[in-house]
């Protein structure tokens with residue numbers, strides 16, 4: 383398969399270098415000398431949710447008695463900002479709530495704020511955030527102002543920075559989970575992209591490696607969910623950017639196949 387100009391531009395946004403077949407190559411000296419990435423896979427049709435090889439976990443709801451379950455956006459924001467449910471509140475500068483269109487069709491779920499996010503109060507503002515923005519741009523999405531079909535909503539599984547960027551602990555994940563569940567309920571996204579081990583494992587209640595979970599459509603609270611690598615992982619392992627690109631293509635196909 384040949385890459386058309388648009389696909390090449392998209393891949394360049396992600397920093398994915400494209401393999402150029404000899405007959406595909408431009409004049410000598412004008413083509414980057416090959417090969418991080420094989421040609422794109424033949425167009426796939428996303429499996430319908432019902433036929434997903436992984437049984438979708440049963441939808442989870444915030445406990446009916448949880449006060450979080452009925453909060454509107456301003457109240458939820460305030461509750462997260464004032465949360466002291468786990469020890470992460472002790473070391474944070476601020477809780478990092480989320481950013482983007484509150485009616486976004488696409489929701490991106492990451493892991494936890496790092497130092498820069500803790501400083502600025504916005505998810506994914508460091509180096510991995512730049513790559514995330516490029517990945518979004520590659521599929522015509524943005525965190526900046528746009529209509530709900532184009533402007534994503536970005537949230538983390540954990541709202542406060544774990545000290546020294548250590549991994550979130552199970553009790554921290556479970557204490558924070560009602561906030562993400564409520565964000566999903568309020569946004570009502572058409573599709574969720576979960577990035578990285580902690581987001582994926584926490585949302586899907588799975589311990590399987592990402593490599594075994596990606597490539598098919600899961601569900602979270604009844605919303606189709608696509609698994610992909612965390613941008614920070616991709617910065618360390620650029621050879622896997624091609625797989626992340628496949629995941630984004632699967633997300634696009636899945637979103638395009640949804641009714642409405």
Ligand code: URA
Pocket residue numbers: 492493494495496499504505506507508510538578614
């Ligand atoms: N990594 C994440 O998962 N989220 C952030 O907000 C920043 C880095």
